Amino acid sequence: MDTQAVRVEGLHKTYGDRTVVDGVSFDIARGETLALLGPNGAGKSTTVEILAGFRRRTGGTVEVLGADPETADTALRGRVGVVAQSTGRTGPLTVRELIRQFAGLFPHPRDADELIAAVGLAPHARRRMAKLSGGLQRRVDVALGIVGQPELLFLDEPTTGFDPHARREFWDLIRCLKDCGTTILLTTHQLDEAAQLADRVAVIAAGRLRAIGPVSGFGGPEAHLPIVRWHEGGRTREERTRHPFALADSVAQRLGGSPDEIEIVRPRLEDIYLDLVGDAAGEAADDIAASPVVTETEGAVR
Structure with missing residues (x-):
């Protein structure tokens, strides 16, 4: 069979x-x-x-x-x-x-x-x-x-x-x-x-x-790397790393103390899915922007 x-x-x-x-x-x-x-x-x-x-x-x-x-x-x-x-x-x-x-x-x-x-x-x-x-x-x-x-x-x-x-x-x-x-x-x-x-x-x-x-390990090893997320200069920054605690310590040292909000996030299936869908939406937008537009009245490419 x-x-x-x-x-x-x-x-x-x-x-x-x-x-x-x-x-x-x-x-x-x-x-x-x-x-x-x-x-x-x-x-x-x-x-x-x-x-x-x-x-x-x-x-x-x-x-x-x-x-x-x-x-x-x-x-x-x-x-x-x-x-x-x-x-x-x-x-x-x-x-x-x-x-x-x-x-x-x-x-x-x-x-x-x-x-x-x-x-x-x-x-x-x-x-x-x-x-x-x-x-x-x-x-x-x-x-x-x-x-x-x-x-x-x-x-x-x-x-x-x-x-x-x-x-x-x-x-x-x-x-x-x-x-x-x-x-x-x-x-x-x-x-x-x-x-x-x-x-x-x-x-x-x-x-x-x-x-x-x-399901376990979906998206590959890189997709499961922890994310360190913190606030700096009025905006949210984040970085994937294999050494999240070391990165968090280096951020705190650079800023002269721990930021008000810093977190280490372990990506879930939902996070990986949203990244994949977001990338696809970006590709579709690029394709539309790159496509020539033909107007019915002009019949020309512009």
Whole structure:
């Protein structure tokens, strides 16, 4: 059996002259959880939709459980679960009726009532979908995505609308799925969620993959260097160093005493992520500034 559940090489997606996904490449091993992070509009959801077979790619190669999702038959669908960013399911069916209906589409589904309890919907099982709040509808989305016990699960910002308690319960459910061997691709804005659930983290911004690696040590050794931050001359200064205490002492000696505010910061996943996204935003601004502008009236480059 192939050890890789997902292979992506040079993935591109464009709409006219707008590039949404720009040469993205990564693998996901069987049984692994990969968290895909990035700001709104970064290309995360488009990437997931291409992998799930919902959207055609412009270029590159994609393999999901050994098949191209763009041309695969229905057998692949039965092995893959998808929790899209928003489905907006409403209608006359109750929660239990809808989940049982979906369960009937799969050869070896989870028990509907056990699943309803697992996603915290037991008190609402007899309520009609149209009467549920957005947060409760989101829990139904999650239930429908995993009812078929998929080998591979795509979770696109699954805990949107969850309260803190529900989010923790959902994390426990995802850990159980992982323990059973499910491969998971998770997109999220919650960095603590990525740190809790993922084996590896990837950051995508402006359509490009900026970094990928294990949660522990993500971004490489340089990204984890301590930061000494202090106030001097009316502004905040900071410096990365392997010897933060020595630097703090040298600053104090140079200023003739310890500054009013000096701190040593150990970078977290959030800090590294924000640095990567900030660099991508700077690159995009540079690209825009360097691009020639054509006016419709003049038809000339200026």
